Structures are given as C-alpha cells and as structure tokens.
Ligand code: ATP
C-alpha cells in the first residue's frame with residue numbers, strides 16, 4: 001500500500017465505525033499561552049475534554065500535523081540520527097467524546113492493524129498501566145483483560161506511569177493509556193532476544209506505533225482523582241511509523257513518505273544516499289544530512305503555510321532555528337553552497353496535495369520565504385563555520401584541582417566552547433545556540449550554556465537601553481496580499497533581516 005492508501009484506510013475504517021472525519025488543525029497555535037505548536041491530535045479537542053465545548057458528534061477521526069521541537073515533547077536531536085522521530089509528523093487519531101471506551105477502542109485498533117493492514121500479530125506488543133501505589137493509582141486490569149481476548153499473554157506488557165498514564169496538566173482529565181509496539185527485527189535476532197524486553201527501550205527496530213489514552217479521571221487542585229462523568233478515548237498513531245511497518249522498511253525514511261525528497265536531494269548533491277550506514281562510518285554525515293533536510297523542510301513549510309513565519313523570537317525563532325540547522329547540514333555535508341532547501345517546497349506541496357491543501361495553495365509564498373531565509377543565513381554561514389573551527393582548534397587538557405583540604409580531583413579532559421564564544425557565533429554569525437551545541441557535539445565538545453545566557457542577558461539589557469521598539473523581521477501579510485522582496489536591512493548586526501512590503 002502507498003502512504004496515501006494507508007492514510008485513507010485509517011480514515012475509512014473509523015468512518016465505517018461511525019466516526020466523523022475532521023480536518024487537521026493548523027500546526028501553529030495562536031491562542032494558547034501554554035503551547036506554541038500542535039504536538040498531538042488531542043490539542044484541538046482540549047476544550048471538549050475539559051467539558052467547555054460540545055460537538056455535534058461523539059466520534060471523530062483525523063490525521064493531525066504535529067510538531068515536536070519545543071516544550072514537553074522535543075525530538076529535534078533524534079531527527080536523522082534515529083529512524084523514527086521527526087520534527088513534523090502526522091498523528092492519526094480516533095476519538096470518543098463520552099461515547100465508546102476501552103473495549104471498543106482496543107477491539108478496533110486490533111481489527112485495523114491485523115485485519116485491514118494485516119500486520120503480523122506475533123510482532124505486536126501491547127501495554128497496560130501497571131498502577132502506581134505511591135500515587136494511589138490502580139492497575140488498569142480492564143485494559144489487560146480486553147487485550148487478552150486478542151493477544152498472547154507474553155505480548156501484553158505492564159508499563160509505568162511515565163509511559164502509560166496520561167495527564168493533560170496539573171489538573172484536568174487524565175487516565176491510563178495503552179501503547180502498541182512493533183518488533184521489526186529479523187527472525188534470527190528475534191530468536192535470540194525476546195522482543196518484550198526491548199519495548200520502550202530506545203531500540204531502533206522495536207518501536208511504538210500507537211497510543212490509546214483512556215480519559216477516566218479528573219485531577220482536582222488538591223491532587224485527588226475524581227471519576228469523570230463522561231469518559232473519553234484519545235488515540236494517536238504515528239503515520240510515518242505505520243507506513244514503514246506496512247512497507248516492510250527498517251527506517252521511516254525508506255518509505256514513500258520521504259523517498260521522493262531524499263532521491264531529489266541525493267541527485268542534486270551528486271551524493272548517494274546510504275540508508276544502512278552506521279554512525280561514524282563513511283557516508284554517515286551525508287545520510288544524516290539528507291534525512292535532516294527531508295524532515296526539516298516539512299516542519300518549516302507547514303509552519304509557514306499555517307501562519308508562522310521565521311523570526312527572531314518565540315515561535316518564529318523555533319522555525320528559524322530549524323531552518324538554519326537544515327542549511328548548515330546542507331552546506332557542510334552536502335556541499336550546497338547556494339540556496340537549495342527551498343527547492344524541496346514544490347515537491348512537498350505536490351505530495352500533500354489533497355491531504356493538506358493549504359501548503360499546495362501557498363507553495364510559492366512558502367518557497368519564497370525559505371529562499372530568502374537561506375540567502376540571508378548563507379551570507380554569514382561560512383565565516384561562522386570558520387570562526388567556530390578556530391574556537392575549537394585548541395584542546396583542553398586534563399586538569400588536577402586541589403581542594404581546600406588538600407585533596408586532589410582529576411577532572412576529565414573536557415573541551416568547552418565558552419559562553420562568550422557561543423554568544424559571538426549567535427550575535428555576529430546568526431548561529432542559534434542549539435546549532436553551536438550540535439556542531440560542538442559532532443566534535444566531542446560542549447557549550448557553556450549558562451555563560452551564553454549571561455552574555456545574551458547583558459546584550460538585551462544594553463539594547464533595551466538603546467531602543468525601546470522591538471520590531472519583527474517579517475511583516476505578516478494577509479493571504480491575498482502579494483509581496484515583493486525589497487532588500488536587506490544592513491543596519492542589523494546579523495545580516496538576516498529581510499523586509500517585504502505590500503505591493
Ligand atoms: P516515543 O516514545 O516513540 O517518543 P511518544 O510516546 O512520545 O513516542 P505519543 O505522545 O504517545 O508518543 O504520541 C503518539 C504516537 O505518535 C506515538 O505512538 C508515535 O507513533 C507517534 N510519534 C510520537 N512522536 C513522534 C515523532 N517525533 N515522530 C514521529 N512519530 C511520533
């Protein structure tokens with residue numbers, strides 16, 4: 001099955017069980033101070049779960065575009081290194097608002113996976129909440145019993161509060177969850193090590209694909225739990241992971257979700273994509289870079305299409321950081337010395353035509369924004385890399401520190417980019433802190449983050465004194481406005497300020 005067929009089968013399956021197909025909410029959240037980007041399918045239904053709103057239907061199904069690059073869920077560092085965490089991904093979900101509960105949710109998820117998708121049962125593991133005495137939370141025996149109707153006992157595993165109990169916040173709806181994991185290892189390996197021992201263990205081939213949350217309690221301010229009058233089901237399945245399972249691949253990047261983009265990157269860079277290369281081996285950096293580009297362009301494009309332009313603060317800076325991270329990878333490892341990332345936008349828009357049309361409709365605008373961001377960062381990138389290399393060319397040596405009482409400690413050999421240097425990279429060359437940290441990590445170095453923050457604070461104090469107005473980098477235009485590039489604002493120390501005006 002193609003990715004598009006797999007997505008459609010999910011929506012159709014739950015529609016056949018009385019679910020209304022609802023559109024994805026935007027990836028950018030403008031009216032919730034607690035969250036900048038949608039990070040789960042349930043976000044758009046928060047008010048319903050809190051009992052503040054009702055819908056005309058009690059069952060829904062959708063595919064939600066999500067971003068996990070900040071806050072509670074931040075998977076950025078995993079991207080390109082592992083095979084299954086993305087910045088932007090689709091979360092398939094089915095929902096019951098005070099309607100069906102554990103029994104149906106469990107039976108349907110099993111039916112879909114094993115009868116519609118025909119996934120090998122022996123490779124699936126399911127989990128239930130084992131309870132937590134200290135927190136006064138009971139074991140979720142109901143879930144265990146419902147699973148027992150379908151799944152071999154050895155494949156039903158207990159899970160702790162971290163993995164199997166979901167809470168919206170300090171107060172509000174919460175409840176146990178049940179995850180479904182898939183073991184993709186070859187039979188020879190499965191014979192040697194029991195897959196059950198690898199679930200939730202960061203194994204690249206034993207991965208979580210679906211999470212079913214059963215909201216049955218309301219946590220009150222005093223910390224106690226009350227049974228909810230109406231119980232809800234909230235599920236989330238990683239679409240790209242499901243596609244990988246269905247297409248029999250060992251990496252999400254080997255599916256038709258990412259391959260068109262990776263092939264394009266490989267062709268244009270003149271380098272081969274080696275999916276199987278191991279860390280540290282020849283071709284590893286190039287493979288990571290290709291995966292990062294194919295991943296990051298999705299996050300950037302959907303954020304821009306949903307109304308979040310790159311900028312110098314808050315959500316806008318999150319997007320600019322991702323973009324610069326991608327540009328650095330493409331420049332250093334794929335040797336794209338000219339803007340390249342933006343050329344992926346039309347390809348991506350085409351891929352999501354009729355799935356998320358808003359990207360297709362705005363593809364020219366999105367491409368233009370990415371292009372201008374690339375142009376501006378490429379102006380300082382090479383000098384920044386050179387400066388970074390200079391800063392990290394002198395190695396520290398092991399030290400012996402003598403304590404007040406005369407005892408000695410041998411501190412390990414430790415190379416640190418000072419806060420002042422990291423700040424210089426940011427202020428003069430536009431290197432976000434996390435980019436400096438990433439480049440440092442690649443060399444086995446660390447960054448003095450505390451020192452960086454102090455230097456940043458000092459500069460903020462200085463500039464607050466100098467100017468009272470803080471202007472954004474972009475003028476946010478309405479959909480029907482056309483834009484014209486009017487050049488750089490050379491008065492800024494980092495030459496990344498691009499101005500557009502309405503024409
Ligand atoms: P993991 O443990 O693998 O990080 P999670 O427990 O954080 O996943 P949930 O919050 O339960 O994930 O989200 C529901 C589903 O969304 C997961 O079962 C997984 O399939 C998918 N998912 C979560 N994070 C990502 C990501 N960064 N990229 C792709 N899919 C993801």
Ligand code: MG
Nearest residue numbers: 073074075085
């Ligand atoms: Mg996670």
Ligand code: MG
Nearest residue numbers: 163179200208
């Ligand atoms: Mg998990």
Ligand code: MG
Nearest residue numbers: 163179208211
């Ligand atoms: Mg989970």
